Amino acid sequence: xxxxxxxxxxxxxxxxxxxxxxxxxxxxxxxxxxxxxxxxxxxxxxxxxxxxxxxxxxxxxxxxxxxxxxxxxxxxxxxxxxxxxxxxxxxxxxxxxxxxxxxxxxxxxxxxxxxxxxxxxxxxxxxxxxxxxxxxxxxxxxxxxxxxxxxxxxxxxxxxxxxxxxxxxxxxxxxxxxxxxxxxxxxxxxxxxxxxxxxxxxxxxxxxxxxxxxxxxxxxxxxxxxxxxxxxxxxxxxxxxxxxxxxxxxxxxxxxxxxxxxxxxxxxxxxxxxxxxxxxxxxxxxxxxxxxxxxxxxxxxxxxxxxxxxxxxxxxxxxxxxxxxxxxxxxxxxxxxxxxxxxxxxxxxxxxxxxxxxxxxxxxxxxxxxxxxxxx
Numbered sequence: 001x002x003x004x005x006x007x008x009x010x011x012x013x014x015x016x017x018x019x020x021x022x023x024x025x026x027x028x029x030x031x032x033x034x035x036x037x038x039x040x041x042x043x044x045x046x047x048x049x050x051x052x053x054x055x056x057x058x059x060x061x062x063x064x065x066x067x068x069x070x071x072x073x074x075x076x077x078x079x080x081x082x083x084x085x086x087x088x089x090x091x092x093x094x095x096x097x098x099x100x101x102x103x104x105x106x107x108x109x110x111x112x113x114x115x116x117x118x119x120x121x122x123x124x125x126x127x128x129x130x131x132x133x134x135x136x137x138x139x140x141x142x143x144x145x146x147x148x149x150x151x152x153x154x155x156x157x158x159x160x161x162x163x164x165x166x167x168x169x170x171x172x173x174x175x176x177x178x179x180x181x182x183x184x185x186x187x188x189x190x191x192x193x194x195x196x197x198x199x200x201x202x203x204x205x206x207x208x209x210x211x212x213x214x215x216x217x218x219x220x221x222x223x224x225x226x227x228x229x230x231x232x233x234x235x236x237x238x239x240x241x242x243x244x245x246x247x248x249x250x251x252x253x254x255x256x257x258x259x260x261x262x263x264x265x266x267x268x269x270x271x272x273x274x275x276x277x278x279x280x281x282x283x284x285x286x287x288x289x290x291x292x293x294x295x296x297x298x299x300x301x302x303x304x305x306x307x308x309x310x311x312x313x314x315x316x317x318x319x320x321x322x323x324x325x326x327x328x329x330x331x332x333x334x335x336x337x338x339x340x341x342x343x344x345x346x347x348x349x350x351x352x353x354x355x356x357x358x359x360x361x362x363x364x365x366x367x368x369x370x371x372x373x374x375x376x
Contacts, residue, residue: 029264030144031286035308035316036317036318038317040320088358089358090164091323092146093353094142094352094353096352097349097350099131135351150357151316154359155306156299158361159171159174174360177211180208183371190229190373191233197230197236204368208307208309211365213363214366217308218282218308219308220283220306220307220308221300222305222306223300223301226304226373229372230251249269251268267283268285269282270282286299288300301375303371304371306368307370309367314366315362316359317359317362318334320333325338325354334355336353336354336355339351
């Protein structure tokens with residue numbers, strides 16, 4: 001065996017051992033978090049329980065002032081109202097038991113390597129601390145991923161289904177207009193003969209702009225299946241090839257990826273909106289996934305696309321309710337970490353991480369979901 005001397009404590013592993021610690025390091029973009037720029041922790045009073053309340057004032061009616069004869073009495077035009085929405089967040093908890101046996105045996109990612117040459121990894125207590133750190137990182141990421149799942153469902157579907165470990169299921173409906181969820185049928189889908197993608201975009205723009213608490217979309221995010229159709233659309237390609245003094249339509253024609261580190265979210269083009277001083281609509285592909293019951297699931301279906309206005313128009317709020325734990329003093333925290341020991345002859349250390357998130361798009365009508373291609 002080659003002797004690297006005291007300057008390099010890294011000892012080459014056997015091939016089987018080395019292959020066992022290779023890790024997929026592709027990043028997660030947390031793409032849908034961009035639509036939730038505000039964060040609030042809500043501490044409800046005892047009489048209100050654990051609910052989170054929002055109020056919305058509708059647009060003024062734009063009534064015309066009435067005509068009257070000279071010295072005639074007028075009519076009132078003041079008519080205002082408020083709508084109140086109440087939601088109750090669901091708690092999520094990750095619990096980990098620190099396995100002492102792992103700290104006393106070889107563990108992938110923790111054993112002696114060039115990454116930690118300064119640590120005495122023969123000390124089981126140091127190894128144990130590294131194990132706890134690794135468990136904490138994974139727990140926190142899983143909570144962030146649940147937040148992202150809630151945000152994605154709120155933006156894409158306008159509602160979130162909560163399924164508890166006990167099997168109970170609840171629906172949180174943000175009351176997006178029913179017409180803002182659309183599935184195109186055979187003969188009307190993208191790629192079908194005579195179907196104009198730009199006409200569909202125009203129709204959706206009008207629908208969103210005219211909706212109460214709506215707004216013009218400035219970003220279109222699609223699954224990979226939709227992108228494979230759009231990138232070959234003859235209408236869009238013809239518009240690209242025609243001369244434009246500025247703006248117009250730009251879409252990628254070659255191979256597009258999320259970069260050398262394997263990202264699954266990437267921009268694929270822009271459309272310039274006429275009459276708005278050159279406002280651009282960004283076209284994005286999102287192929288990100290999460291794992292549920294051992295199965296890889298997409299946040300955005302490969303045959304789906306979602307049209308979104310600006311974050312300011314959507315007014316997404318990352319809200320967090322109270323933690324029902326006396327150690328947290330029943331306060332609201334984005335994440336409440338806890339560390340304790342079990343009792344008995346041999347103590348066991350436990351870690352837990354709790355959150356009560358509710359990702360609320362205050363104005364869900366500033367979003368629109370379309371399924372424009374056939375679902376396999």
